[in-house]
Amino acid sequence: MRTLRAWLLRFMGLFGRSRIDQEISEEIETHLQMQIEDNLHSGLGADQARMSALIKLGNGESARQAYRERSTLPLLENLAQDLRFTLRQLYRRPGFTTTAVLVLALGIGASVSIFAFVDAALIRPLPYENPARLVGVYESTVLCPQCNLSYLDYLDWKKNSQVFRSFDVWGYSDYLLKTPAGTESSVGVRTSPGFFRTLGVRPVLGRDFYPGEGSSSPANTALLSYSTWQRRFGGREDVIGQTVTLDDTTYTIVGVLPKTFQFAPRGNAEFWIPLSDHGPCEQRRFCHSLYGIARLKDGVSVPSALADMASIARQLEMQYPDSNHGQGATVVSLSNVIVGDLRPVLLVLQAGAGLLLLIADLNIAGLLLVRSESRKQEIAVRGALGATSVRLLRQFISEAVVLVVLGSFLGMVLADGMMSLILKLIPNSVKTGMPYLQGLGLNGHCLALTAAASLLGMVLFSIASAPRLFSANLQTDLSEGGRGSANKLWRRLGSKLVVVELAMAFVLLVAAGLFGKSLHRLLNVDLNFRPDHLATLEVEAPQNTYASDEKAVSLGREMVDRISALPGVDAVGHTSNLPLSCNCDTTVIRIAGHPWKGERIDVPMRIVSPLYFKTLQAKLLNGRYFAEADDSSKPAVIIINRTLAKRFFPGEDPIGKKIGNLELSPQSLREIVGVVDDLREGALDSEVWPAVYLPFNQAPGTSFAIVVRSRQEERSLLPTLTQVIQHIHPGIGVKNVTTMNQRLNESQTAYLHRSSTWLVGGFAGFALVLGVVGLYGVIAYSVSQRTKEIGIRMALGAQRSSVYRLILREAAWLAGLGTGIGLLGSAGMTTLVRKLLFGVPLLDGPTYAAVAALLAVFALLASYIPARQAARINAIAALRAE
């Protein structure tokens, strides 16, 4: 306690220096005077009295020094002094300081901002209980490895499985929500009642679904997402027991999910409704609409769970050959389900950021090494004047610390900015699938990373400044002619560093080039329709109001008519799913008259209006489009796409042939009336599947995806479109009103490629700059060390051009070596990112050539300045200086 008090006072003493000094001086002076007076009293002469007092009391200055040391903390005192000195030193070399701090800040900023994403997506555990034991369970077919399962299959799987502690399913559902302001479409999820217990999530308010809720009779209960509770119900506790009307059905709210709860596959879900097993889809084994989530039993691994599920799937195949033929099972960890696509991108980015930070550190270390070389005389002088090597080392360390602290601080600020920049790169439609990005920011993990990076920097920089100290030969250093071993070391080490830096820059540049090219390919992939001047929107009509087929058909017709009447509209069509959405909503077909060995052909099925293809300007290859007259009174017809025609009717005219379901039941048979070019139904980078199109008038429904071909700028149409639709019936919900081009640009694949391109490109540019700075440093240093040699050469008649050649050859050698190693490194890197590339060969010649050329140009720039300096050396002056 007493000691603590003393330390505290001594710490405070750091701030009252001058007053303390003055007081002790006065006290000592008084003491001396009193002694002299006493000596005079005892009969000594004036001089004698003073002399003897001084001798007796000792050195006043060292007394003051001892007092001062006791009054403050000498260690801190020295530290403050070191700091002041360091700041002065750094201030006097603004070029060096700015370069070092900025380079470090960029390195740390890039690393930390990327790390924040890695942390959010891959490191921070999912907000579920023991998330490592959760798995996603899917059915798999050849074409679709992670497909949704049917309710009946789920029941069989669940009954027979030995590996799951619990096994639940969920499915998409969209609702029309009645609000005081009108009808809105809202996103929901149907879940089996144990869903939240499997995840280990408990409602913050109200209750979870009961086991078996909804299974015997529709439960009509709902759980709210936290944000929905806040937004739609003002966060009031009396929300429990209130009702909401979704699709004309009234649901009682029984609970609210926690704020931390998130479910990335349906990030924006508002309502959670217990799955009813009375739905039409739930009673058919071939109606696939659900995704499985299960918790593994203790000691069960994902592969062994997969083996168990696969064997059950085989049993079901035998038991139900009609519906289950060719259906296996897939089990993957839940984290894989949620961040699967993102993981490789993030890991590549993090690796890139880590490398950049390393480059930055190495560069600064190199600069410090050069500086310590040029400071050897100063250090020798300070050593000769009595500075101990510990004191000098402390000086270097404090220099490293100041640089790193400045760089880290600036780096954090940069990281914060970069993070929001990267977040802006992600379109909103994609962000709803990444709820884990909420609350992204500089958290403890990021700070820890910064601290670790800073520590690394401090150690590295201290060591880089120090070799001079240990090899210091005072005499030779004082006389300035000395060439320590350090400069040889640096010339060897430094050039190796530069080679590594250039190789890194090369690898990153190649990656950026490949991503960029891949993005370009992707956005220019053949869609087989014209995406420009196309407005799109999705419409949900209340099922009760438009229950009969006639009503649905006439609603479709009315919407088309009203939109067509708008000024500037060329054509209007509608489909069940817009192009570029997914190869989903498939049906199983069998071709009449073809030999059949029980194979199962899964094809996307779209229900389209007569003018749909015309509106998209999709090319008709054969036969005819649908007509308004293709209704229920006419023979059932179907249009197939080019891939289906090619694959299943090779060398045959498909027109007039018939397609039906697996049993080829008479009412399922449809006659092929046309072949249309391959519309890209799925994602940009997935291959085109065989697809079938049915006329809306023969298979009407209440959800529409409308496409509008416009003569004017299509965006200007959007607000009018919503009004027109809702004017027909206030209960109709409209969503995703946008343009086809925007869909194209914001599609997840395009976004992934675009952000990869930008991020890797940004890093690559930064790496290039670092490599160039490093190269410049090494060459400039080499020139400064070879001044004498060059002087002699010129004195002996060397031309300026040969001096240029001498220096540039050194740079070319380094750049060439870096390029060579970079080439090898790129081979490794491309195998890592292979899955992310689209339509670009791994060894893409033009990209490699362009990167090599770019690097060569920058290497030339970096070495030209020192080379010119060398060529301007005045031979006489150079020789005299030595």
Place this chain on the structure above:
Amino acid sequence: VSSDKDLFQGTLALMILKTLEAMGELHGYGIARRIEQIAGDQLVVRYGTLYPALLKLKQEGYITSAWGVSENNRRARYYKLTRAGRKQVENESQRWEKVTAILARFLSPGEETI
């Protein structure tokens, strides 16, 4: 004149405290003179040892100081014991008595060997 600096420094704090206990308020020179007198001029108190020791005691809260005027009309800093200081005199005195008693036994070895 003693040159046993270590021993002296270890005991100086107690000497100062004891002096202040006996004399009440006193300035640095007075403390030094008093210690020297009691030690029979076997000790010399230099200000290089005295003032840091006074400062340490002050930081530990055993003494306080205030500026005042000496008998010769000089400005001088006067030191006096605090309550904690009085207690400390007692504790330290007891400790030293114990230590010296033990040492005394070592220094008169006759009794030990009997």
